[in-house]
Amino acid sequence: MSRTARNASTGIGIAVVLALGLTACGSSGGEDVAADKKQTLTVWAMGAEGEKLADVAKVYEKANPNITVKVTPVGWDVAHQKLVSAAAAGTMPDVAQMGGSYMGEFSELGVLEPVDTKTFQKKDFFPAGWKQGEVDGQAYGVPWYVDTRVLYYRTDLAEKAGITKAPTNWKEMQDLATAYQKKADTKWGLSIQPSGLDTVQNFYSFLYSAGGEIVNDKGEAVIDSPEAVKALKEYGSYFDKGLSNKSVQPGYDVVKDFGNGRVPMFFGGPWHVTLLNEGQPQIKGKWAVANVPADKSSTSMAGGSSLVISKDSEHKAAATQFIKYLTDTKGQADWYERTKDLPANTAAWTSGDLADDADLQIFKKQMDTAKSSPSLPNLSEITDKVDQAIAKVTQGKASAEDALKTAQSEIEGLVK
Amino acid sequence: MSTTTGKAAQPAKVQAGPGTTSPAAGPKGSRRRRKSSMGVQNMAGWLFSTPFLVLFLVFMAVPIIATLVMSFTDFGLRNVTHPLDANFIGFENYTKLFSDEKFLKSLFNTAYFVVVGVPLTILLGLVVAVLLNNGIDRARTFFRVGFYAPVVTTIVAVAVVWRFVLDPSDGLVAGLFSEVGLTAPDFLGSEKLAMPSMIAMAVWRNLGTVMVLFIAGLQAIPTEVREAARLDGANIWQEFKGITVPLLRPTLLYATVITTIGYLNVFEEPFVMTQGGPSDSTLTVSLNMYREGFNFFHMGYASAMAYVLFVVIMGITVLQLRLLKDNTK
Numbered sequence: 001m002s003r004t005a006r007n008a009s010t011g012i013g014i015a016v017v018l019a020l021g022l023t024a025c026g027s028s029g030g031e032d033v034a035a036d037k038k039q040t041l042t043v044w045a046m047g048a049e050g051e052k053l054a055d056v057a058k059v060y061e062k063a064n065p066n067i068t069v070k071v072t073p074v075g076w077d078v079a080h081q082k083l084v085s086a087a088a089a090g091t092m093p094d095v096a097q098m099g100g101s102y103m104g105e106f107s108e109l110g111v112l113e114p115v116d117t118k119t120f121q122k123k124d125f126f127p128a129g130w131k132q133g134e135v136d137g138q139a140y141g142v143p144w145y146v147d148t149r150v151l152y153y154r155t156d157l158a159e160k161a162g163i164t165k166a167p168t169n170w171k172e173m174q175d176l177a178t179a180y181q182k183k184a185d186t187k188w189g190l191s192i193q194p195s196g197l198d199t200v201q202n203f204y205s206f207l208y209s210a211g212g213e214i215v216n217d218k219g220e221a222v223i224d225s226p227e228a229v230k231a232l233k234e235y236g237s238y239f240d241k242g243l244s245n246k247s248v249q250p251g252y253d254v255v256k257d258f259g260n261g262r263v264p265m266f267f268g269g270p271w272h273v274t275l276l277n278e279g280q281p282q283i284k285g286k287w288a289v290a291n292v293p294a295d296k297s298s299t300s301m302a303g304g305s306s307l308v309i310s311k312d313s314e315h316k317a318a319a320t321q322f323i324k325y326l327t328d329t330k331g332q333a334d335w336y337e338r339t340k341d342l343p344a345n346t347a348a349w350t351s352g353d354l355a356d357d358a359d360l361q362i363f364k365k366q367m368d369t370a371k372s373s374p375s376l377p378n379l380s381e382i383t384d385k386v387d388q389a390i391a392k393v394t395q396g397k398a399s400a401e402d403a404l405k406t407a408q409s410e411i412e413g414l415v416k
Numbered sequence: 417m418s419t420t421t422g423k424a425a426q427p428a429k430v431q432a433g434p435g436t437t438s439p440a441a442g443p444k445g446s447r448r449r450r451k452s453s454m455g456v457q458n459m460a461g462w463l464f465s466t467p468f469l470v471l472f473l474v475f476m477a478v479p480i481i482a483t484l485v486m487s488f489t490d491f492g493l494r495n496v497t498h499p500l501d502a503n504f505i506g507f508e509n510y511t512k513l514f515s516d517e518k519f520l521k522s523l524f525n526t527a528y529f530v531v532v533g534v535p536l537t538i539l540l541g542l543v544v545a546v547l548l549n550n551g552i553d554r555a556r557t558f559f560r561v562g563f564y565a566p567v568v569t570t571i572v573a574v575a576v577v578w579r580f581v582l583d584p585s586d587g588l589v590a591g592l593f594s595e596v597g598l599t600a601p602d603f604l605g606s607e608k609l610a611m612p613s614m615i616a617m618a619v620w621r622n623l624g625t626v627m628v629l630f631i632a633g634l635q636a637i638p639t640e641v642r643e644a645a646r647l648d649g650a651n652i653w654q655e656f657k658g659i660t661v662p663l664l665r666p667t668l669l670y671a672t673v674i675t676t677i678g679y680l681n682v683f684e685e686p687f688v689m690t691q692g693g694p695s696d697s698t699l700t701v702s703l704n705m706y707r708e709g710f711n712f713f714h715m716g717y718a719s720a721m722a723y724v725l726f727v728v729i730m731g732i733t734v735l736q737l738r739l740l741k742d743n744t745k
Contacts, residue, residue, distance in 0.1 A: 081710065088496045105713075109497045187585070196691050247605020249579055250691045377493055381712040391695060 141306025143344030541626030633667030
C-alpha cells in the first residue's frame with residue numbers, strides 16, 4: 001500500500017548509519033595527482049546533460065590520452081538524494097554538476113573545493129551565473145550553462161485579439177491576457193502556477209521586476225517589502241480576474257495547452273523552444289518569445305548548473321583542466337550545439353547560431369540582468385514559505401500584505 | 417566414467433546405511449548421534465537464515481534504532497557529514513510536534529483518510545468478493561482480474577488516469593456533469609473535495625487486495641454448512657449474516673488491520689496527485705515527514721514524527737485486535 005512511506009523512515013535511518021559509519025574513511029583527503037599523470041576522473045551529470053557529456057568526454061580523452069573520464073548520468077529526480085548520500089559517505093565524484101539551489105547546502109556540508117579563481121574568472125561569465133556558484137562571497141562552482149525565464153506568447157491569437165506587439169510592462173501583459181480571453185476565445189490569459197512546490201519560480205519574474213527580493217545581500221529577510229507586496233498583488237490579480245487557472249495539478253505541462261490555444265502565454269525556459277518545435281509543430285511560426293514584462297525593470301530569475309570539484313578528490317588538477325575545457329569559449333559553443341543549453345560564458349555568444357538567432361538574443365538580454373536565488377543552506381525551506389504565501393493569495397485566503405508578513409516572520413527565523 | 421555395477425551399488429549402500437547401523441549402535445550411540453545431528457541442524461538453520469538476518473539487521477533493526485536515537489537530537493543538514501556534532505535535546509522534538517500546526521493538520525488529515533477510507537475499502541471489498549464468489553459464473557476471472565489490476569499498477573500510471581478522470585475542464589467526470597448541464601467541481605483543487613477524491617482513488621486502488629483476502633476466506637467456508645442452512649430454510653440474507661460473516665471473522669480482522677496500517681502510512685497518493693495541497697488539505701503524516709526529512713533536512717524532527725506515527729499505528733492495531741477478536745471462543 002504505502003511502501004514508499006516506510007522507505008522514507010528507513011531511509012532517514014540509513015542516512016545516519018552511512019554517516020556514522022563511513023565519514024571516518026571518507027575524509028582522508030590524500031595527495032593530489034598531477035594533471036599530466038595517468039588517471040581516471042569520475043564525473044556525475046544530471047538528466048540529458050549526463051547522457052550528452054559522455055560524448056564530449058570521448059573527444060576530451062582523445063586529446064588527453066592520459067585521462068579517462070568516467071561519466072555517470074544521474075536522474076534529476078534522484079540527483080539531490082544521491083549527492084547527499086555521497087557527501088555523507090565521503091564518496092563524492094571528482095567533478096559533479098550542481099544546480100544553483102544545491103550550492104548553499106553542499107558548501108554547508110563542507111564537501112566542495114573552492115574555485116581556483118586564477119583559472120576561472122568572474123568577468124567571463126554572466127553575473128547571475130557566477131553568483132549561483134558563490135556562497136558568502138566564495139566561489140565553489142564554475143557556471144556551466146545558464147537558463148532564465150522569458151515570456152512565450154501566441155502571436156496568431158494576439159493578432160486575432162487585435163494586438164500586434166509584445167507586452168513590455170505589467171499593464172500591457174494584463175491587457176493582452178484579457179484580450180486573449182475575450183477576443184481570441186482562449187480558456188486562460190496567462191499560465192502561472194497558483195500553489196504547490198516551486199511556485200516561487202513563476203513569481204520571481206514579478207518579484208525581481210518590481211525590485212523585490214526574498215533575502216537581501218546582507219542575508220536579511222525582506223519578503224514583506226512594499227515592492228514584494230506590489231508584485232504579489234499583481235500576481236494574485238490574474239487569479240482574481242479569472243485570467244489564470246487557480247487549480248493546477250503537480251506535473252502539469254503547459255506545452256500541450258499552449259499548442260491547442262487554451263493557454264496563450266507562459267513564462268518558460270530555453271528548453272521550451274525545442275519542446276515546442278518538436279512537440280507542437282502545428283503552431284510553428286505562430287508564437288514568439290519576449291523579455292519579461294517590466295515594472296521597475298525587466299528582471300527574470302536565473303537558473304542553470306555549475307560544475308564543482310569535490311574537496312576529497314585526488315585529481316583536482318585534472319578536474320580543473322577538464323572543467324576549463326567545458327567552460328571556455330569553444331567548449332561552450334560546442335555544448336550549445338549538442339544540448340541547446342545556454343552558454344554561461346558570455347564570449348561563446350558572439351559566433352554562429354548564438355549570435356544570429358533573434359530568439360536567442362532575447363534570452364541573452366534577459367540573462368544580462370537576471371537574478372539568481374541566494375545561496376543559502378536552507379533555501380528550499382525558505383522558498384517553501386514564499387510558496388505558501390503565494391498560495392494563500394491566489395486562493396483568495398489572505399491579502400498580499402498579510403501573507404507576506406507571515407512569510408517574513410517565518411523566514412526571519414530561518415536566516416541566521 | 418564408471419561401470420554399471422558401481423552405479424547400482426552406490427544407492428544401495430546409502431539406503432542401507434541408516435537402517436542397519438542404528439539398531440546395532442544401541443541407545444547410547446543413537447543419543448550421541450541425535451545430539452550431533454541436532455547441532456548440525458542448528459548450524460544449517462542459522463546458515464540458511466543468515467542472509468535474512470543480515471539484511472534485517474542492516475536495513476531494518478539498525479535504522480529503526482538509529483531513528484529512535486536521532487529523534488532525540490537536533491540532527492540537521494550539517495550533521496550529514498558531521499553526525500557526531502548533533503546535540504541531544506531530550507524530548508524537545510516531541511514537544512515541538514504537538515504545537516506544530518502543520519503536524520497536527522497532517523495528523524487530522526491522516527485520521528480523516530483512515531476513518532473514511534478503511535470502512536469503505538473493507539465494505540466494498542466484501543461486497544465485491546461475495547458477488548464474485550456467488551453471482552457471475554462465466555466472467556468471474558475477468559472481473560477478479562479487473563478489480564485486482566489497480567493493486568499491481570504503478571501509482572504514476574494510476575495518477576495519470578485519475579487526473580484525467582477528475583480534470584475539471586475536460587475530464588471524464590466533467591464530461592458526465594456537462595451531459596446533464598452541470599459544471600463539474602474542481603475535485604483536486606478544492607480544499608473540501610481534495611481529500612474525498614483522494615480517498616475514492618485509494619479505495620479503488622486497494623479494493624483488490626481486500627477482495628482477494630475475502631474470496632480466499634469465502635472459499636474456505638465448507639459447503640456442508642451452507643447446505644445445512646439452506647435445508648433449514650435460511651434465505652440469502654440469513655445465510656450471509658449467520659454463516660458468512662461469522663466464519664469470515666478472522667479474515668475480516670486481518671483485512672481491517674492491514675488496511676488501517678496501510679492507510680495510516682498513506683504517502684504515494686498525495687505525493688503524486690496533490691503534493692499535499694491545496695493549502696495542506698491532503699498533507700498526511702508520512703508526506704509531512706518526508707518533506708521535513710528530505711526537503712528541509714530536519715532529520716531529528718522527522719524521526720520524532722516517524723516514532724509518533726509508529727506509536728499511533730501500534731496503539732490502533734492493538735485496539736483493533738482486541739475489539740474485533742472473536743470473543744465467543
